[in-house]
Amino acid sequence: DWPSDFPYTGADDFKRLDEAVDTEFYKLPKLVYHIDEGAVAALTHFYDESIPDGSDVLDICSSWVSHFPRDFPLRMRSIVGTGISDLELQCNDQLSGHVQADLNVAPRLPFPDRSFDVVTCCVSFDYLTRPLDVMREVRRVLRPGGSVLLSQSNRCFFTKAVGVWTRDMSDAAHLRVLGTYIHFAGGLSPPAATDISASGTGTNDPMYLVSAKR
Structure with missing residues (x-):
């Protein structure tokens, strides 16, 4: 139930x-993975199964790597990234284009209405100080039937995460926060949370998806 x-x-x-x-x-590029190899593999597999070929994809809060399948640049119509570090975006060889933006x-996403079939955000929505405004922008740039895919694990730069995120560091609380943003953005389907965590030896980081459609 939502308030x-x-x-x-x-x-x-x-x-x-x-x-x-x-x-x-x-200012100094991080150029590191923010989740372990098991979580990366789980996310890549999810993208492979969930994003239709020929899509126009927008990766927001992007960096030097997007964790898409390696053949996505050949399978997608376009993959555009926007993020805070222009240098990191230049290093991302899966992007067909990028625009530096500090949200x-x-x-505001620097793209026309209904430009994309899919918007992804990898383990970064916890750093946004105006997340409801950004989610409304996500809705704006999505085409009818398009999907927003927010991935989340249990790591973060704690000093840069917002109060609603650090107040309760449980996975369930974080999924609720993301779902709340989607719900109150309006114009999107009810949010769904999915546990796609990898299992087996050497896997530690959980991986979750909170998704919705326009």
């Missing part, structure tokens, strides 16, 4: 321990 009004309106809900400008935090400064 009648957007629940995150407190003074500390979208504050962070480190309120310095994000472009300074990413915490200006929560």
